[in-house]
Amino acid sequence: MGVLAGYKIANLQETKTNTVNVTSYPTEKGLPVTDGVQRQPKTFNISGKILGKTSSDAEKIYNALEKKQNAGTVVSYVGRTSAKNVIITNIQLTYDNTIGNGMAVSIDLQEIRIANSPYVSQKTAVKTSGKKSTSNTKKTNAVYHKVRSGETYGSIAHRYGTTIKALENLNPWPEKKIPVGANMRIK
Secondary structure, X not given: OXXXXXXXXXXXXXXXXXXXXXXXXXXXXOOOHHHHEEEOOOEEEEEEEEEOOOHHHHHHHHHHHHHHHHHOOOEEEEOOOEEEEEEEEEEEEEOOOOOOOEEEEEEEEEEOOOOOOOOOOXXXXXXXXXXXXXXXXXXXXXXXXXXXXXXXXXXXXHHHOOOHHHHHHHOOOOHHHOOOOOEEEOO
């Protein structure tokens, strides 16, 4: 018995495939061969039966799985093997007289590798014209320092009693490229 996207499938067989593409070009002696190897998404095949109390119950389960397939919905599968972040790429049904309350099924799944975005949104300071604002803005206890020529994260951290790492986390500039005249956030 396995569960695909919350639906039970009586399993007869599961197949898991893990492949890589390997370069067919010669490599120079001493260079790593791994430069020519690229991992491919894992694929899974589940062969079993979709069963219900009646054949129309089994048909409803099939329709729900087909809807997830057509929408490209990322699902998970748990059985003898388990697969997270997979999509249904193929569903093959077989109706025969030996299964009165369902159908035989073969389902292909493909792993989807979800990348973490390196993008981090930065809040920008809003300049005002000096007039009091009537909006309800929160006041922060942020402390800033105007960078002078020759100053580094180390010298500023020592001056304010903080760490270099804390300053690097609060500010977008690399150590060697702190712009002179910039307002560096301290707290």
